[in-house]
Amino acid sequence: MKALDTKLNEHFGGKVVRKDLTKLVKGNAIVPIYVLEYLLGQYCATSDEETILQGVETVKNIITKHFVHRDEAQIIKSTVREKGSHRIIDKISVKLNDREDQYEAYFANLGLNRIPIADSVIREHQKLLSSGVWCILTLGYVSTDEKGTSPWVIETIKPIQISISNLEEFKEGRKSFSKEEWMDVLLQTIGLNPDEFTFRSKLLQLTRLVPFVENNYNLIELGPKGTGKSHIFSELSPHGMLISGGEVSKAKLFVNNSSGEIGLVGYWDVVAYDEFAGKTKSTDRGLVDIMKNYMANKSFSRGTQVYGASASMVFVGNTDHSVPYMLKHSNLFDALPKDYYDTAFLDRIHAYLPGWEVQKLRNDMFTSDYGFIVDYLAEILKELRKEDRTNEYSKYFELSDSITTRDKTAIIKTCAGLAKILYPHGEVSEVEMKELLDFAIECRKRVKLQLQNMDETFEEVDFSYTIKSSGKKVEIETLEVLEHLKPIFEKQVIESEIKSEDAIETKVTTPITLSAGQKIIRDNQTGISYDLLFGAYLLGTTDFKVVDPYVRLPYQLRNFMELAKLISEKKDPDTEVKLHLVTSNNEDYIEGAKDAFEQMTYSLESIGIIFTYEFDENIHDRSIVMNNGWKIVLGRGLDIWQKTGGWYDVNEYIQEKRLCKACEVTFVK
Structure with missing residues (x-):
């Protein structure tokens, strides 16, 4: 067991489960993860392997015997009739029949309708009155000759929901984990392998939880298919409802005027709209107007009655074009239906998550380690919803006066939500709060920049803040603007050919001024290559010494060969250059690395590079030292990119397309 798993079991024993067990028990059952983990939590919340195996079999049997598959509904009904009663798992919704004065x-799956249920059950579990809640119940059958009387009887019913959680105990347990450990625990809880994600990528995933801890929080995420945008809202909490964007109506969402029934916003903490994008989708303009009022004022009216609610709104959908295309030809809201492509509506969005930064989910991105039982975490998030931490940032920072009230509200709600998720115990340093504030500002600025693009009446806003301890002003820019509209790394033009009018070719050399200093790369940044980073500094060098302790795995060896290729392009074609690698290794990889280096030696010799290598177990520095007087200090070594999707991913072959890891590169003369 990993150290983090051991620690998690030590501090949260009985509230965690191994995440690969869910796949073992799910089978063909179309049932949310929180239902399965509720059962696994009853039988497998332990680190004892034998108990886990027994528990998995128990849960499998429960699912097999009691979960209602639609195509087996008649068999279940027959079983109940023959036995007199039978325990089942199904999704139950309840309506009031005012003519009969009964609930x-x-x-959902069994297909039974209008089965009487006791008033006391509804008083205890009011969410049954919404679109449906998964329940474990005992269904009875009592034969009767009385006309109009149903033979079906609900004997006992229990919504699948963990008992009320101890928030103080949760906060106390959090104190034993570092920020990095806690982020990894939360990633594992939602089923992901944290080793495959950078800090920013983890933050993107965890921001999807903010609507569960903040009342009336409005989030949008648009991006490519296959990145898990809707998964959290359908699978990981009994307090969230995922609906298709095309199935929304005023009556379903807010209130039914004819019956007076409150819609989804009255029962759920989060209402998420799946497949929200689509220019040709038909929408109800009246619904958009009600939503605008609700998202701004936390209230809605139909007829003469005004209602209040705290449900957060989430909109997820797919983009039609690449980010560079949208920035150049339209905007990042380009894919939305016509009636939602409305600046007044979009201005109510608190944060725009850049879905294009989220990598498509691969098998190695899922975890088999321990995480919280998702239902337990869902109850904790619901409890944290009651806390107000919106002014916590002001202990360290002061936002610019030019930031409007609506922009400020958006920023501080995102920041507060992330603080509740990552630091529920309330212990947040200035550096840690700065990470959250920077990200929150960027998510709101992304919205505002698009609104300015769509409507020139939206004034430019100075999205900056001042650090109180130092008086330093910090300006925030969105990553896509830095990548595509204000590139940090401009390609240096070394030589260009100009044809004169009389067709005589003249070679013109553009002088390059190289300077000492530093270049900073952000998590998930694209458009970065070795050539853009330091290509010009390699000119005039005949002797290279590369120091990097980690050149052993296939992608690390690929990086080194890409550096060698760049060196061959920058050197004089008629001269040989020396390339010496100093790296470290261990018993597991050293033989494979030696074989790779020997093959490299012969290969590189053919392009005028004399390659040598040595192993040194004591190195920590990462650098390229050259005999032209320059030293390049590489914060992460040559390993500046995140993992690609493999041989069939174009990113494997084009450095500028790869997502970067955060790092710094320093140039020393």
């Missing part, structure tokens, strides 16, 4: 249950 009636509707079974």
